[in-house]
Amino acid sequence: MTRTPTYTLTPSPTVMLTPTRTRTWTPTVTLTPTKTKTTTPTPSETPLGDVTLSGLVYDPTTGPAWPIPGAVITVEMCMAQGFQTTTGPDGCYSLLLPGEYLNRCMEVTLHAWATGYYSFAEVILVADLRAQPERDIGLWPMELPMPTDTSTSTELPSNDSVFLPIVLRGYPSASPSPTPTRTVTPTPGATPTATFTPTVTPTQQPLQLIVNPSFETDEAWVIPRTVYPAGYSVSRAHTGARSMRLGLAPGGNLYSYSSVQQTVEIPNWATRAELSFYYFPLMALDDGDRIYFCVLRASDNTILQWSFWTDAHQAWNLRTFELRDYAGQRIKVHFGVRNDGLDGITAVYLDDVELWVY
Ligand SMILES: [Ca+2]
Numbered sequence: 204m205t206r207t208p209t210y211t212l213t214p215s216p217t218v219m220l221t222p223t224r225t226r227t228w229t230p231t232v233t234l235t236p237t238k239t240k241t242t243t244p245t246p247s248e249t250p251l252g253d254v255t256l257s258g259l260v261y262d263p264t265t266g267p268a269w270p271i272p273g274a275v276i277t278v279e280m281c282m283a284q285g286f287q288t289t290t291g292p293d294g295c296y297s298l299l300l301p302g303e304y305l306n307r308c309m310e311v312t313l314h315a316w317a318t319g320y321y322s323f324a325e326v327i328l329v330a331d332l333r334a335q336p337e338r339d340i341g342l343w344p345m346e347l348p349m350p351t352d353t354s355t356s357t358e359l360p361s362n363d364s365v366f367l368p369i370v371l372r373g374y375p376s377a378s379p380s381p382t383p384t385r386t387v388t389p390t391p392g393a394t395p396t397a398t399f400t401p402t403v404t405p406t407q408q409p410l411q412l413i414v415n416p417s418f419e420t421d422e423a424w425v426i427p428r429t430v431y432p433a434g435y436s437v438s439r440a441h442t443g444a445r446s447m448r449l450g451l452a453p454g455g456n457l458y459s460y461s462s463v464q465q466t467v468e469i470p471n472w473a474t475r476a477e478l479s480f481y482y483f484p485l486m487a488l489d490d491g492d493r494i495y496f497c498v499l500r501a502s503d504n505t506i507l508q509w510s511f512w513t514d515a516h517q518a519w520n521l522r523t524f525e526l527r528d529y530a531g532q533r534i535k536v537h538f539g540v541r542n543d544g545l546d547g548i549t550a551v552y553l554d555d556v557e558l559w560v561y
Pocket residue numbers: 417418419440441442443444445446554555
């Protein structure tokens with residue numbers, strides 16, 4: 204029943220997990236910011252209110268932080284102005300943000316992207332940015348989501364073209380820059396909550412948005428084509444006869460992602476949007492394998508939030524996520540398992556995925 208950690212990994216030469224992760228950080232590198240401002244940035248002191256944003260861009264799925272070189276970092280200001288740099292060989296970046304721009308904005312948007320990864324975007328209050336200018340960014344690896352052979356593949360765009368950034372640099376400030384009218388008092392440390400004012404229609408009935416929530420038919424769910432795709436399974440079911448298998452069925456071990464997703468539109472009147480699901484994990488702890496859930500923006504697959512975890516409790520576990528932040532948006536709910544190809548293997552059965560909006 205419990206798998207003994209036999210240490211007989213075949214020394215396959217296709218090792219995907221052993222790039223030399225020695226951080227060859229030669230301190231002479233001093234990342235050359237692609238934007239050479241005439242003012243020489245003095246990174247430490249900021250007499251004019253400049254901020255030097257810096258940090259590490261890494262792959263969070265690989266256990267220890269795995270640096271991503273060549274990632275592009277962009278900060279968009281509230282006016283038509285942006286600043287950009289890339290990460291060095293060690294995955295680190297440094298970007299000078301002039302105070303003359305920062306002081307005109309309540310918040311800025313931090314973007315990061317790299318080839319082979321989902322792009323990242325976060326709105327940050329300028330006050331928070333000043334308080335914490337070191338920002339490490341995790342980028343989630345793409346799984347080459349492609350249409351499944353069967354069906355409704357309309358919302359899967361061709362991959363490579365959708366992550367192009369919008370770099371607004373040096374454009375004449377288009378249309379009077381909206382003066383920030385938000386009455387937010389930026390308490391340091393507070394997470395920037397978007398002040399979204401839903402128009403509540405009290406008579407609205409609760410809705411369940413997930414189609415085919417119990418995986419009893421083949422409709423609605425999209426299974427990205429990976430080296431080991433997810434699949435419908437009759438091995439276990441929380442209700443009905445079937446569930447969705449994520450991860451590896453017993454057999455060999457393989458570095459792989461297995462995932463399933465469905466596109467939904469959260470109504471703009473939603474004040475609550477509770478996603479719930481049951482999952483039955485077959486995994487060992489002390490392994491690099493991960494279960495994960497993420498929310499993607501449907502239009503371009505930008506990852507909006509993610510969570511990954513391990514769970515060795517071999518039972519139907521219930522888990523929930525609150526998705527009301529996406530009211531009025533089309534999103535993809537995306538479930539997956541990442542096997543690291545080492546030690547044990549992980550399979551997770553997913554069933555009864557429901558998204559109730561109120
Ligand atoms: Ca079922």
